[in-house]
Amino acid sequence: MPAKRSNLFIISLLGALSVISPFAIDMYLPAFEQIATELAVEPTVIALTLSSYFIGLALGQVFYGPLLDRFGRKRPLLFGLGLFVLASIGCALAPDANTLIALRFVQAIGGCVAQVASIAMVRDFFPAKDSAKVLSRLFLFIAVSPLLAPSIGWVMVAAAGWKSVFLVMAVIVGVILALIQFLLPEGHKPDTSISLxxxxxxxxxxxxxxxxxxxxxxxxxxxxxxxxxxxxxxxxxxxxxxxxxxxxxxxxxxxxxxxxxxxxxxxxxxxxxxxxxxxxxxxxxxxxxxxxxxxxxxxxxxxxxxxxxxxxxxxxxxxxxxxxxxxxxxxxxxxxxxxxxxxxxxxxxxxxxxxxxxxxxxxxxxxxxxxxxxxxxxxxxxxxxxxxxxxxxxxxxxxxxxxxxxxxxxxxxxxxxxxxxxxxxxxxxx
The missing domain is CATH 1.20.1250.20 (MFS general substrate transporter like domains)
Structure with missing residues (x-):
């Protein structure tokens, strides 16, 4: 793969990682009413599925940093994204609101690694003088997500129901996981001196x-x-x-x-x-x-x-x-x-x-x-x-x-x- 294309591939993959959580947050917002009706609760209860995701996202920030330094980037990424995929499938199959709230927390714990790792890997794959330029490109992905995610979610909800949103999340993140496993080189060697x-x-x-x-x-x-x-x-x-x-x-x-x-x-x-x-x-x-x-x-x-x-x-x-x-x-x-x-x-x-x-x-x-x-x-x-x-x-x-x-x-x-x-x-x- 030519160097320029290789850089484009890495930036695109890091951009995809950086929008996993934004899409997981925004894409199902138009489905609140439908989810509430099917699970027989008020929409305000479904809002707690967002709160639980935010809590998982916050806790993950603290833990993934040391893990990404100690074990390298790929192993924590593969674990976290795998957890996200399983939790997303679980969300689609959730029989009640409480189960959905709990699974959204697990989904966030898994998905949080994508955001943390994508920023860290900019330093791994690009020289310091190019970091700001690469980060600016990544943030274009992020800036577009709240503009597109609800509209995409609305189309999916109208066509196939709210469960399709979580199933599509699982498929997309599964593809990203496979690309990381087979095509992305390890950018940071594990450092056993990092204390956990x-x-x-x-x-x-x-x-x-x-x-x-x-x-x-x-x-x-x-x-x-x-x-x-x-x-x-x-x-x-x-x-x-x-x-x-x-x-x-x-x-x-x-x-x-x-x-x-x-x-x-x-x-x-x-x-x-x-x-x-x-x-x-x-x-x-x-x-x-x-x-x-x-x-x-x-x-x-x-x-x-x-x-x-x-x-x-x-x-x-x-x-x-x-x-x-x-x-x-x-x-x-x-x-x-x-x-x-x-x-x-x-x-x-x-x-x-x-x-x-x-x-x-x-x-x-x-x-x-x-x-x-x-x-x-x-x-x-x-x-x-x-x-x-x-x-x-x-x-x-x-x-x-x-x-x-x-x-x-x-x-x-x-x-x-x-x-x-x-x-x-x-x-x-x-």
Whole structure:
């Protein structure tokens, strides 16, 4: 295989890996009503299948990093993708909602390895000078997933029912698994010096979380980001159950609102030329709070129809598109040697907070989505409170924790935020 074609094959395969979880999250959203009817539960109960997937995705972030370093890339990938395939088949055969919720957790534990490994393998197969270019291509795959996945899922649900979505997931990931096994070289030799003992791993995570800069921006950012998870889990209830829109119309709306989140994350690259990550994060989080409070007040008064709801959600998600990359950059900026562990812990908080908070969606009903709107406001307000309390301590970065003096740190933060703006759409499907 020629070198250029070989690189194209690797990038395409890594791109396919990177969208496994986004598609697993978004593709079955139009089927909520159908699944709820067949399993004889409310759509709010089916929303818990998203929460359980988010929880599995969060936990997997913490465990797969050391495994991919200790055993190489292929063995953990083959195990995780195999688990995903089996769990997907199990989801299609699930006899009740509780079984489906549990199997979605298992599916996430398996599928999480794809996202973690795809980023790691960029460093394995490409020189450092090409990493940003390759990552940008990968994130194009990811950015397209929330635009396409619900529409593809809607077509499949209309043609063959909700079970077909999970069966097709199993087939697609099975093909990817085979390509990895037979055509993808091992990019990282197993390293037996990597410790898998819980003691050293936990100690390192505790050291990271005690850093005031990490704690402030990781927690504030995670609370802001929880609004996205709440939207993803609650949108079928708001639009299909509440406004009685068709699955096809919902798919179009989901794609349009995703443009706000993705577009804002890309706008962040431009804004960083004139403002610091701290300024953008504070401004966007404040805007998110104001939007959420207006949303709650109008919903309580019964003012908002479909048009107003779409406009408010578009602004709300655009604010999240700005907060997420800057929070990530600011939280990770103090770390050099243990940047991988810090990144894994950050992902754990972002996904974990979102997963746990989105469980609150079960308090909503098809006739009343007000609890979902309240969650938007509570998480945003709590995020702003964490920032206001912690940002003074967070402004001081311990010199031993960074690789550059404190004065140029702002430009480092801006560079990481710019790169994170491309990455931020990973969990938008998230």
């Amino acid at each position: 003992k819980p003691g050293p791993i936990v100690a390192e995570y505790l050291t990271i979380i005690r850093h005031p800069r990490f704690a402030t921006y990781a927690f504030a950012g995670a609370l802001s980001f929880a609004g996205l998870f709440t939207y993803v889990a609650g949108s079928p209830i708001i639009f299909i159950s509440g406004f009685r829109l068709s699955e096809g119309t919902f798919s179009i709306i989901f794609a349009v609102l995703a443009v706000g989140f993705i577009g804002a994350s890309q706008l962040n690259v431009v804004l960083l030329r004139w403002a610091t990550s701290e300024t953008i994060f504070f401004s966007a989080l404040s805007g998110q709070v104001v939007t959420a409070l207006v949303f709650v007040a109008g919903a309580a008064a019964g003012w908002w129809g479909l048009g107003e709801t779409l406009a408010l959600l578009f602004v709300f998600l655009s604010c999240v598109g700005l907060t997420n990359p800057n929070a990530s950059a600011l939280a990770l900026s103090p770390f050099t040697k243990n940047a991988g562990s810090a990144s894994a812990l950050l992902g754990f908080f972002q996904l974990g907070f979102g997963a746990l908070i989105s469980v609150g969606i079960s308090a909503a009903t098809p006739q009343d989505s007000f609890p979902i709107i309240v969650i938007f406001a509570v998480t945003a307000v709590c995020g702003l409170a964490v920032l206001l309390v912690g940002r003074r301590a967070a402004a001081v970065v311990a010199p031993e924790a960074v690789s550059t003096p404190s004065e140029p740190q702002e430009s480092d933060d801006a560079q990481v935020a710019s790169e994170s703006s491309e990455e931020t759409s990973v969990v938008s499907s998230s």
